Structures are given as structure tokens and as C-alpha cells.
Amino acid sequence: MDNTLFDLAERLGQSLKAKGCKIATAESCTGGWIAQAITEVSGSSAWFDRGFVTYSNSAKVQMLGVNPQTLAQFGAVSAEIALQMASGALANSEADWVVAVTGIAGPDGGSEEKPVGTIYVAWQDKAGNAKVERLQLSGNRHQIRKQTVKNAIEGFFEWPQ
Template sequence: MESELFELAEQLGRLLKANGKSIATVESCTGGWIAQTITEVPGSSAWFDRGFVTYSNMAKVQMLGVSPQTLENYGAVSAETATEMAAGALAHSDADVAVAVTGIAGPDGGTPEKPVGTVFIAWADKNGKAKVVRKQLSGNRRQIRAQTVKSAVEGMWLFY
């Protein structure tokens, strides 16, 4: 999995660099793993602007401007929150594009509506293009987090 993630990050870097773009990451359930994967690529400072780890709801509000009303109405693990996280990363960075993830990696925290493995990934750019997906992943905590990282990086590469 590590070599696959590295290859995806390299591909993403080539794409961003070729287009003169930079990226910001916002991570909740992955705890910085996306940023770590990206910064494994030599020269990533040319296209990686910054990463936010916003594990708590307060961090989402303070660092990214996520609306407390959104968190109350939809929860931290929702399409709405992921979308606001991505928009917040763009507003609070110099990046051209952003990816945001929020989810329930387990083993606890799931509900019938959002069981363990529920993840929302949002991508956005400064031109207003945005996409959000809900994924239902399986496995243990590490496997769910690894699949989330892969989907986030892969989706960004395919999105742009």
C-alpha cells in the first residue's frame, strides 16, 4: 500500500506542477496521513502548500471557518462538513486546490446511519469547482484510514 500511495502522490505532484497549481489538505480521520504521503515525494514543496489536521469540531470551526450550525445539523462526518472543510482550506491558504476528509475509522463511533467506515471526501478549487463523495470502507482502523488516503489522493488526481 505504501508504494502505491507514493506512486499516486508522485502522479499528483507531476500534474499539479505541470499546471502551476498547489494543494492544501484537510484531514480529520486520517490525522495527517495524506500530507505525510504527499511530502514523501521529493520536491513536493513546489506544489504542496499546507496541511490542516482538524480532528476536533472546534479546530474545524477555528482553523477553517466550518459553521457550527453545519456541524450541529449534519455532524462532523457529513458531505456538508467535508465541503466546508475544503472551502476553508482554500480560504485559509495560498493553495489552488484542496482535499478534505472526515470519517469514522473505528473501531468505535459508528451509528446505524453512519457506520464505522463511513468517510466523506471533498475536493475543491479556487475556480469554484467542487465534488464530494461518500464512501463506505471496510477493515480495521488502519485499513480504513489507508483506503481514505488512497481515495483522497487518487480522486484529486482524477478530479483535475
């Protein structure tokens, strides 16, 4: 695994373990890569609760409780869906914090409104605090997914403590 991702995940684990907190992930375009980066760290079971890989719309609805009407209105790649994925991961886990990602990694699937590299990352905590960011990443599919994982983990360090 990439040393940068490992180092970020290790730092995240140290921070969460010190606080006695756990996280969960809800992933679409990254296909479980955030959870994989986290579980690469020895002892991550102390601070990682679970990961949801909800690549299809039906998985988002069934596993995370995403509203089908919101999917129809905004599409799977949207701030609204990223936030609903985060809320669903919190509701269906024992985590204190969650991160959710949805996006278009390419090379196909982009549009003028949402070109390849459009990614939404949402973070939420048990207290109900939430934020979402739209990223416009570049590169090939692997590079876009890797940048998404990096941004998702880094976002926890920017979270109000």
C-alpha cells in the first residue's frame, strides 16, 4: 500500500484511539479502499467499526437508507447523497464518526454538469455535525480513486475537535 495513505491512516488511528472513538466508512466510487487503508494499520479493530461498500443505487438504499426520491432528484453523485450515506452509516454502526464518498472515477460516466473526477466526500459525527465537500480531481481512474481516499482520511484532521 502507498506509504502516504498508510501514514494518514496510522495518524487517524492514533487520534481516534486516544479519544476512545470509532469510525465507519460508506464508499461508492472507492469500492472499499478507505476501509482497506484503515485496516492495513495493525490494531485498527480498536477504532474501525465497519465499512459499507454501496456501489449500486439499490445498495445505497438497502444498506444505508438513502432516499430513492433524493437519488432520482439529485443523482448518486451529489452532496445530498453523500450526506445521506454518512447518516446511514452512523445509524447502522457503532461509530462515532463516519466518512462517505460518491463520485465519478472514469474514464466513463461523466457529463458536462458532473465531469469525470467529480467527487463528493461527507463527514458526520454522532452529535449531528456534518460537512460535505465537492472535489474536482484529475487523472486516470486509479489516480482519482487514490486522491479520493487521501482526501477522505485527511478530512478527519480538519474536523472540529
